[in-house]
Amino acid sequence: MGQAVLLDLSLLLAPLSLGLLLLDLGANPLWVWPWVVAAPLLRHLYLLTRLAVLIWRQRRLAPPFPLGLWGEIYRGIARYQQRGRKGRKRLLRFSRRFREAANAVPDALVILDKHHRIEWANPAAASLLNIHWPADDGRRLTSILSQPEILPFIEVGEYARPLDIAPEHNPAIMLSLRIAPFGERKKQRLMVARDITKIYHLNMIRRDFVANASHELRTPLTVIAGFIENLLDAPNTPAAHRRPLTLMRNQTERMRSIIEDLLTLSRLEMGDGLDAQEAVDVADELHLILQEAQALSQGQHRFTTQIEDDLLLWGCPAELRSAFSNLIFNAVKHTPPGTQIEITWGRSTEGIELSVSDTGPGIAPEHLPRLTERFYRVDRARSRESGGTGLGLAIVKHVINRHEGRLMITSKLGQGSRFACLFPGHRARLRDAQHASAAPAEHLSIN
Template identity: 45%
Template sequence: MNRLWRRELWRLAALVAIGLLVGWPFDAIGLGVAAALGLYLAYQLRRLHALQEWLTHHPHDEPPSASGLWGELFDRLYRYQKAQRITQRRLRDTLRRIQESSEAMRDSVVMLDRHGDMEWWNSAAERMLGLQPAHDRGQHITNLLRDPRFVDYFHARDYREPLTLPSPIDERMILQFQITLYGDDERLVMARDITRLHRLEEMRRDFVANVSHELRTPLTVLAGYLETYGDMAEQLPPRLARGLQQMQSQTTRMQNLVNDLLLLSRLENDQGGQDDARLDPASLLETVRRDAEALSGGHHRIEVEVTETRGLLGSEKELHSAVSNLAFNAVRYAGEDCHIVLRWRPCRDGACLDVEDDGEGIDPLHIPRLTERFYRVDKGRSTATGGTGLGLAIVKHVLLRHDARLEIDSRPGEGATFRCVFPAGRLVDDRPQVDCRRA
């Protein structure tokens, strides 16, 4: 390209020289130079017009024939246009394949722009969500999916967990929504039909609740008779007395399991906590501390720390159950002579209720599964510790009912911290208000 520029400059210099030579005999050097520059300018304008005609009317044809710098420019533009057409064709083919594959999906797919307006969706979205291409394109997603839970989920921008809702056109169809951010704050909304799984889950919950309820009566009868026989233990042979103690222990353990199953079933069937009583977390932690010390039998040092002055809205019975499960787990599994702290403190998202110990700790491999029913890190400790394997599942569901979440931080040999994070909307300021006029 530099060579062509030098050639063009030499051509311009030659024209100027010719103009000087032509104008010299007539004593009109300026006129000769002007005429030479005019010819050069006319040539450049002609080439520029050819370029404009080609790009405007025949962009897909071969470029106009030219030499020198203009020929190189035409060739480069033609190659660039050809490469762009190939790239555009590949992008169109890729977009068409994406749309075809999305059309083949059984899940709904809706593409939103950065403002939340719907740009494109597949046919499954029309069946599940009732979208109509003729009227709904360009509409904001919340104009069509008006469920307050979806609106809150959409604007919260926390899409780590999916949202389960009935279809807006058929309440019998249960959909699981998942939103993904991509590009320039654009969003992809996917909805999956989980009606069958939802029904199976309802059947499982009903089965567990019914079986647990049916087991409660015979267990109560059995426990009553065992207690009666226990009062007569002195009259029984030693071997029968030992067997009676074991039956009482296992019956008590089974009753605890049934009670936990019934509580968990109730929590699962009613996700929205209705009891919004004002609670004093400090008093709650002190009650749990006394219960944990009774369970510990003096083998642990248990303390309460309170640095948050605000109270909490919720169900005292449910929150007491959740915190008790965390504290009792620390007593059972942290190891003897450990220090356990029950802490109520402010944190970034609102307030945190921590149950922290400096015991054996937990391998991070197990943490994602700790809230599953009956999951145990050490399956050999179930009988020895007396736990039911449902404690953390109950904690999880209690916190869900209170708009909170459970965070677990632990390393082997470094203790464990179970953190209940409550949002600011669940906190109340119980401090006395000062009347400034009277002050």
């Protein structure tokens, strides 16, 4: 840079020196001084005009470059042009590799703008979703996928759970849709559709088997339990037989409890929607469940409650009672004597919430993700002693999901556990505004 400055100064002083020499030789100052001043200005104007034309025509700046500072400017712009070309080539390579990878993905990938219009789709979207790109570029997604649940799924923004649909163009397949917001201000949407037909059919076969097997086992168990009761009640039954008969009766009751829970779980999984919904008096249900829990505890646990009596919940009474009773009874069965159990029902920042907390031994972190799996037990021996079936939390999770809610489980070893059922605010009702046949539109809005 210093050499360029010196060179520019020498180029500026050269006309000046020549002008002084001409003046010494007797030249006319009227034409000498304008030439001395105009010479460097004309050079700068020429180089500036040349640079502007090259940039306007998007020409590549190449050597030889001018002398002095203008040469440094030309070289600097040339370096930026070279970096830009390398960046564009790198971007083109990345874009080509991304398209190749997206085209190789067996799942359908669709990019939507903020108005739910199609911006891009990979080839798999044609067979799975009947979306052909670029032919369908700019079309609204709902004009191709006309299922009524599609638009609420996109607009509500609760993308934690996938949406399972059977596309109209091919009802023989089952798709699982997931949506992820991205882009500036998260306005765009990336929709991923996966073919889960085999998994769906396997689940249906499993559900049918469990339901049918449980139903068929109920009758023989009832007969066996009846005969065992008769033998225990008979006065001439030998005393030596009473202990094995008692054990048989207890195990029969345990099997019957497992079958009833399996049938309940099968009904929840096979049900498409909630039937016979009404404003459920959760406070009244909790008081009844609490009386049963106190009888089950036999005074060995301490119960505290924080219940909003005027807050009702729109839903299925039988399912909600089953879920809430499972949570409260689990707190009694799986905590030692002296444990404090707290039951709260009321408004929360996310809507409305029912929580069951205890001061028991807590649950290790590695068990928390699997607690809602059917037949999963943290302590198998203790669960058998307490009569647990391993299906209670699976039933709770299905009931909460069917009511658009979420089950949150937190626990620390030695400090206790907390099970919270979070429901959206639009399912809330107020007691004083509730009528015997309230319409679903009459609700309490909770933000």
